[in-house]
Amino acid sequence: MLQAETIELKDDIDSNRGAKGSFDVRSLVRWESGLGIVLIASLIIGTVASPQFLTSANFFNIGLSVGDIAIMALPLTLIVISGEIDLSVASILGLSSSLLGFLWIHGWPIQLIIPVVLIDGAILGFINGFLVTKLGLPSLAVTIGTLTLYRGIALILLGSNIVSNFPASYTTIGVNPIPGTPLPWSVGIFLILALIFGVVAHFTPLGRSIFAIGSNSEAAAYSGIKVKQIKMRLYILSGVVCSLAGILFTFRLATAEYDNATGLELNAVSIVLLAGVSIFGGRGTIIGVVLAAATVGAIGNALLLANFPQQAMGLINGGLLLISVFVPNARELFGRLRGHYARRRLVGLRRG
Amino acid sequence: MTLIEQNSQSNPSNSGSSVELVPSGASKFTSLVFRAREFGIFGILFIFVLLTTAIKPRFLAGQNIKFILIDTTIFALLALGETMVVVSKNVDLSIGSILGLSAFVSSNLYQQFHHVSIVFVFAVGIGIGLVLGVVNGVLIAFGRVPSLVVTLASLYIFRGLDVLIVGGRQVVASSLPSNFLSVTSASFGAIPIISIVVAIVVFGGAYYLKNYRSGRDLYAIGSSEQAAGLVGIPIAKRVFTAFAISGAIAGLAGVIWASYYGTIDSTAGTGYEFTVVTAVVVGGVAIFGGSGSAIGAAIGALLLNTINSSLYVLGVSAFWDQAISGLLLILAIALDRGIGLYLAKSLRKRSSRVAS
Numbered sequence A: 001m002l003q004a005e006t007i008e009l010k011d012d013i014d015s016n017r018g019a020k021g022s023f024d025v026r027s028l029v030r031w032e033s034g035l036g037i038v039l040i041a042s043l044i045i046g047t048v049a050s051p052q053f054l055t056s057a058n059f060f061n062i063g064l065s066v067g068d069i070a071i072m073a074l075p076l077t078l079i080v081i082s083g084e085i086d087l088s089v090a091s092i093l094g095l096s097s098s099l100l101g102f103l104w105i106h107g108w109p110i111q112l113i114i115p116v117v118l119i120d121g122a123i124l125g126f127i128n129g130f131l132v133t134k135l136g137l138p139s140l141a142v143t144i145g146t147l148t149l150y151r152g153i154a155l156i157l158l159g160s161n162i163v164s165n166f167p168a169s170y171t172t173i174g175v176n177p178i179p180g181t182p183l184p185w186s187v188g189i190f191l192i193l194a195l196i197f198g199v200v201a202h203f204t205p206l207g208r209s210i211f212a213i214g215s216n217s218e219a220a221a222y223s224g225i226k227v228k229q230i231k232m233r234l235y236i237l238s239g240v241v242c243s244l245a246g247i248l249f250t251f252r253l254a255t256a257e258y259d260n261a262t263g264l265e266l267n268a269v270s271i272v273l274l275a276g277v278s279i280f281g282g283r284g285t286i287i288g289v290v291l292a293a294a295t296v297g298a299i300g301n302a303l304l305l306a307n308f309p310q311q312a313m314g315l316i317n318g319g320l321l322l323i324s325v326f327v328p329n330a331r332e333l334f335g336r337l338r339g340h341y342a343r344r345r346l347v348g349l350r351r352g
Numbered sequence B: 001m002t003l004i005e006q007n008s009q010s011n012p013s014n015s016g017s018s019v020e021l022v023p024s025g026a027s028k029f030t031s032l033v034f035r036a037r038e039f040g041i042f043g044i045l046f047i048f049v050l051l052t053t054a055i056k057p058r059f060l061a062g063q064n065i066k067f068i069l070i071d072t073t074i075f076a077l078l079a080l081g082e083t084m085v086v087v088s089k090n091v092d093l094s095i096g097s098i099l100g101l102s103a104f105v106s107s108n109l110y111q112q113f114h115h116v117s118i119v120f121v122f123a124v125g126i127g128i129g130l131v132l133g134v135v136n137g138v139l140i141a142f143g144r145v146p147s148l149v150v151t152l153a154s155l156y157i158f159r160g161l162d163v164l165i166v167g168g169r170q171v172v173a174s175s176l177p178s179n180f181l182s183v184t185s186a187s188f189g190a191i192p193i194i195s196i197v198v199a200i201v202v203f204g205g206a207y208y209l210k211n212y213r214s215g216r217d218l219y220a221i222g223s224s225e226q227a228a229g230l231v232g233i234p235i236a237k238r239v240f241t242a243f244a245i246s247g248a249i250a251g252l253a254g255v256i257w258a259s260y261y262g263t264i265d266s267t268a269g270t271g272y273e274f275t276v277v278t279a280v281v282v283g284g285v286a287i288f289g290g291s292g293s294a295i296g297a298a299i300g301a302l303l304l305n306t307i308n309s310s311l312y313v314l315g316v317s318a319f320w321d322q323a324i325s326g327l328l329l330i331l332a333i334a335l336d337r338g339i340g341l342y343l344a345k346s347l348r349k350r351s352s353r354v355a356s
Helices: A002-020 A025-049 A056-081 A089-105 A110-134 A139-158 A168-174 A185-203 A205-215 A217-222 A227-253 A264-274 A286-305 A310-351 B003-010 B015-021 B026-055 B062-087 B095-112 B118-142 B147-166 B178-185 B193-211 B213-223 B225-230 B235-261 B272-282 B294-314 B320-355
Strands: none
Touching: A025 A286, A056 A089, A056 A185, A056 A205, A056 A227, A056 A264, A056 A286, A089 A110, A089 A139, A089 A227, A089 A264, A110 A139, A110 A227, A139 B272, A139 B320, A168 A227, A185 A205, A185 A227, A185 A286, A205 A217, A205 A227, A217 A227, A264 A286, A264 A310, A264 B147, A286 A310, A310 B147, B026 B294, B062 B095, B062 B193, B062 B213, B062 B235, B062 B272, B062 B294, B095 B118, B095 B147, B095 B235, B095 B272, B118 B147, B118 B178, B118 B235, B178 B235, B193 B213, B193 B294, B213 B225, B213 B235, B225 B235, B272 B294, B272 B320, B294 B320
16 A cells, blocks of 8 residues: 555656656656657658749748747747736737737838837737736637727727838748848747747746746746736736737738738737646746747648648647647556556555 | 745735625625625616717617627627636636637538538537537646636737638638528617527527526635645546636527627737736726626626727727726726725725624
8 A cells, every 4th residue: 555655656757757847857858759750741741742832932931921929939938937828919910910000111221210110019018918917817708809899999090091112132931041041030030039048948047937826826926926026027928029010011012901911810829828838837948949849841832842732731820739748648547547557456456 | 845835925915815704794794895896887877878869869760779789799699608716716818719720610601512401510619619618627637737828829829820720811701691690680679589599509608607606616726725725625636627618608609799899810819818808807806806796797898898989980080999898997996906905905804794
């Protein structure tokens, strides 16, 4: 009997370590290498499926298709690690895009519009943060509310107008890569941001605090971490970064309309979860987000080249998402089953 | 670490939890306050209707009422299923996709087979919903994966299936028989018959949730999954059933949707999940489980549709509609939070008075 309990206890410790996460290097390495294998597999499948796949023009296309979503996924990752969620990211993108278009048709110069849009993003993020931290409302409900609200404001701002006469020197980012590379500007910016986010999340006290909040926010508060303040700043950060994504999105399509990026919040969330970030907070890595974004982009593009209907791509996104939550869970389920059977066998042995 | 622990950890802001500790008379008091909440929404609805009618009397014309009611019927039905899921501290984001799949496949039967019975069409729609709901339920209740993630994934997957099945095709109203279209067009005065039927279903569902043991269990699970497990409630079974029923209801809503709109392609019901969650929360169902009623959710749906229609009648640009419903959702949860804090405070006062 004593032995059986020891086994159970050990199981508990194992799964606890998995959940607390950021310290368990082993499981993280496993998750990221798994993602890496999936990425390589999708690259191979893409290459076999179409000779166009491994061309620099196509790399540009892949980058363009996921760049903005991947940028939104970065601050979202930190928010999810801290145990909250932000579903309003794509609406912030859409509102920023609309504001950009609105100010442009009212004759503002682009150099002035860009900082205004970024400040606007900060305000939108602040509203989310205020409702979540100051009023203590559940972030899921709050950001479903602001998802609708911000999109609604975008609609009021632009109505059914489509603004598309932006100067070519800006819209070039949708056609031409960063000189000397096959990468579009959005991917370049994503990689720089990912580097900054990665360093902050994994190598600074602030990053540690974010993980601590997600693991156990009460314990974090008692150990002197300013939980509310950090969450508030994460939401503001998310607002600014999403409005930056909105600027890039607008220029690359050379179009500002109110429903730009509608529904992309779900793509951003699925990249974050595919990256191995726990929906309960406390676990995840930025490198995972980079790999997940690349995987989603590569698979989507390979299927596109294989003439798979583009609207049905959700099938793949959803499937990946399910696999990504089931694989770690399966290990836990398996562990629990093993403990169960070991216990039974012991009981059987004693009886025999 | 079990799912239960993780769940309770992920949302420390559940203000209702302190309520159960207080004995007797208090429960009457809490139910009174929450009923006041339902009356509150009804009051807002009433004021809205009154103001709009005062400015534009044609708001209460028969045809307009009919439009509002049929739209509400579809959302109130979806809100019933969503309420069952949300009171158990889960969420179902896949209902829009289930509705779309069911709407196309069921109405497309008329193009494939002539003289197919309308009962069969409804059965197919509900059946599709049930199967998809069961898939959700198995993954969530037995696979122990959070419902937000599973239904986010199935939102994509079911829509993807829909696109693969539908392709570029479309069901058009002219291919549908008149008895199928009359499901939503038949009315009793200004009130569509389908709305009466659905109202009865919603009342039945709300009664079941409030008064039957398996219904009460869902509230218990939503209040505290750990406590529910300790008193022997079969959590997995109940949560599974809630998702299966929510799916079946979305399937039924899909057939009604097809009958009402007549033109069905692969985009039917896109984005409905957020509207329904908004209706449910505006109707007083706490997003983190444990309280609220299906009737409140239906009134929430009615309120959203009424506002939508009154903006149109008043000549306010329809562009304002989204912003208003988003704002309404935020106000509703802020109000709930306020009520929760007030309740906790006044209950503490009451119990200290009893003690002294």
